[in-house]
Amino acid sequence: MSSITPERADDIPPPETEEVSKTRIACDGGEGALGHPRVWLSIDPASGYVDCGYCDKRYVLKKS
Template structure:
């Protein structure tokens, strides 16, 4: 069985919300803070990686 790779999203805010994006099959909404020194954060529930637009292509 193969697993799908976690999604990567480019965002323009350093504070983002993640709820898994699958309605009832998602997860509780969590607010994530992207550190300004590394430019990305990963959701602890679904593994989705949020990259700030200023760090696109650098991560």
């Protein structure tokens, strides 16, 4: 059995990834009963992505 340590947390792929063209986006977990409160997320251009703290969806900034 393997355990997830903080060093290995980035090795786990996100459940869903979406490419976006803006650095500020909103996430509400999608449609249906599995949604969550709407949160606003900001993508740091240095990293190029942000993960939602509720649903772990990853938003990736499109390369220009």
